[in-house]
Amino acid sequence: MKIVEITPSTLRGTVNIPPSKSMSHRSIFCAALSGGISNIKNVLLSEDIKATCEAMESLGAKIKYKAVDEKKEIYNLRIQGAGRMKLKNDKIDCGESGSTIRFIIPLLALLDETVTVTGRGRLISRPLDAYYDIFDQKKVYYTNKYGELPLTIKGSLSSGEYSMDGDVSSQFITGLLFALPLLKGDSKLVITTELESKPYVDMTIEMLNRFGIDIINKDYREFIIKGSQEYTSADYSVEGDFSQAAFWLTAGILGGEIYSNDLKFSSLQGDKVIVDIIKKMGGNIEKLILGYKTSRSDTNGTTVDASQCPDLVPIVSVLAALSSGMTEVVNAKRLRIKESDRLDAITQVLSTLGADIAQYTDGLVIKGRGKLKGGEVDSFNDHRIAMAAAVASIKCEEKVVIRNAQSVNKSYPKFWEDFVSLGGVINELELGE
Ligand SMILES: O=C(O)C1=C[C@@H](OP(=O)(O)O)[C@@H](O)[C@H](O)C1
Numbered sequence: 364m365k366i367v368e369i370t371p372s373t374l375r376g377t378v379n380i381p382p383s384k385s386m387s388h389r390s391i392f393c394a395a396l397s398g399g400i401s402n403i404k405n406v407l408l409s410e411d412i413k414a415t416c417e418a419m420e421s422l423g424a425k426i427k428y429k430a431v432d433e434k435k436e437i438y439n440l441r442i443q444g445a446g447r448m449k450l451k452n453d454k455i456d457c458g459e460s461g462s463t464i465r466f467i468i469p470l471l472a473l474l475d476e477t478v479t480v481t482g483r484g485r486l487i488s489r490p491l492d493a494y495y496d497i498f499d500q501k502k503v504y505y506t507n508k509y510g511e512l513p514l515t516i517k518g519s520l521s522s523g524e525y526s527m528d529g530d531v532s533s534q535f536i537t538g539l540l541f542a543l544p545l546l547k548g549d550s551k552l553v554i555t556t557e558l559e560s561k562p563y564v565d566m567t568i569e570m571l572n573r574f575g576i577d578i579i580n581k582d583y584r585e586f587i588i589k590g591s592q593e594y595t596s597a598d599y600s601v602e603g604d605f606s607q608a609a610f611w612l613t614a615g616i617l618g619g620e621i622y623s624n625d626l627k628f629s630s631l632q633g634d635k636v637i638v639d640i641i642k643k644m645g646g647n648i649e650k651l652i653l654g655y656k657t658s659r660s661d662t663n664g665t666t667v668d669a670s671q672c673p674d675l676v677p678i679v680s681v682l683a684a685l686s687s688g689m690t691e692v693v694n695a696k697r698l699r700i701k702e703s704d705r706l707d708a709i710t711q712v713l714s715t716l717g718a719d720i721a722q723y724t725d726g727l728v729i730k731g732r733g734k735l736k737g738g739e740v741d742s743f744n745d746h747r748i749a750m751a752a753a754v755a756s757i758k759c760e761e762k763v764v765i766r767n768a769q770s771v772n773k774s775y776p777k778f779w780e781d782f783v784s785l786g787g788v789i790n791e792l793e794l795g796e
């Protein structure tokens with residue numbers, strides 16, 4: 364376990380935002396399913412992306428890694444796709460990556476071979492029921508003890524009508540959109556309730572289009588998927604990650620001046636909305652050529668609807684805890700089934716640091732104050748909680764100690780290095796398990 368002790372300081376300087384995790388997963392999946400060679404450039408080999416690469420190698424893709432910036436773990440990937448998948452390994456470990464497991468399961472259910480998927484940490488119990496319902500309807504055999512991983516599947520999905528609730532996780536919809544075009548016949552995916560995390564579905568469809576797959580989106584209520592489609596190879600360079608940028612943009616508002624570079628303004632990433640949230644709260648944020656500059660500002664509380672940008676909640680809660688007035692985070696039920704129960708984790712962490720915060724079933728209420736106290740907190744093994752606590756330290760009077768600080772490896776292995784490069788003062792301690 365890594366423990367990071369932070370002595371509060373103002374952060375300032377320039378940070379190159381790491382490549383998007385969501386776009387990396389999607390491009391690697393698509394490249395691996397094509398019959399040719401794709402070059403996927405600017406990939407951060409975080410734990411989750413490594414899980415996706417290994418999973419797709421298990422389906423027959425061959426991946427060559429060329430370091431672009433070894434220190435930052437950024438690589439260009441040359442992916443020889445497997446076309447129609449060829450199962451090389453019947454045990455697939457998705458690590459702690461929800462995206463990897465939810466994107467791959469429908470593909471495995473096309474194979475008609477016995478294959479087991481597993482994972483670690485909270486992934487073991489993160490819900491997959493949306494797929495089990497489909498498997499029951501479509502007569503795909505599966506077995507899982509107590510509803511948890513490992514999950515063994517043997518079956519063959521058939522084309523036709525599929526239906527799914529829109530408020531559990533868009534990752535199930537993405538998973539089906541990857542697999543259904545490969546069936547012989549046409550399919551229709553009906554979303555039975557208002558779809559949450561819509562931008563993630565837009566990102567999926569954009570990536571599928573790049574790789575030659577066509578999906579008709581009927582107002583997020585129905586997706587029409589023609590059968591017998593083929594993935595074609597493509598080259599793609601991964602854009603910067605707005606979910607990660609949110610930490611540094613907020614750090615700039617709380618402290619000195621921070622330049623967050625390598626962001627694509629026309630990105631489909633829903634977490635781009637962090638820019639609007641900061642503006643709405645009264646933060647100084649300026650669009651420059653390469654990204655944004657944020658600088659110390661007095662901000663005010665607001666209402667944040669988390670339904671389309673769940674991953675922003677931990678860091679937006681930090682900003683809210685240090686803004687005047689009340690902030691309400693609404694429509695955030697899904698946060699309870701992420702790497703941690705994020706509504707509970709952020710409430711515990713921020714309360715320990717001295718914030719005034721309360722949780723309810725699907726949201727948070729935060730009463731802001733000028734400063735926090737500091738203290739010792741756990742990341743709950745959740746990367747976004749660790750990173751949010753680190754940014755909160757900027758406005759703490761005393762030291763902040765973060766246990767399980769290695770959880771950042773899931774999406775941003777060089778987070779602590781970037782924190783220090785911006786002037787963060789940390790002491791790291793490695794303890795045995
Ligand atoms: O498809 C994706 O890349 C993701 C979808 C979101 O999940 P939900 O759809 O479950 O909200 C998000 O929280 C996750 O970090 C990444």
Ligand SMILES: C=C(OP(=O)(O)O)C(=O)O
Nearest residue numbers: 459460461462674701702
């Ligand atoms: C929830 C996340 O990822 P995943 O669902 O892919 O584990 C995340 O990155 O915050």
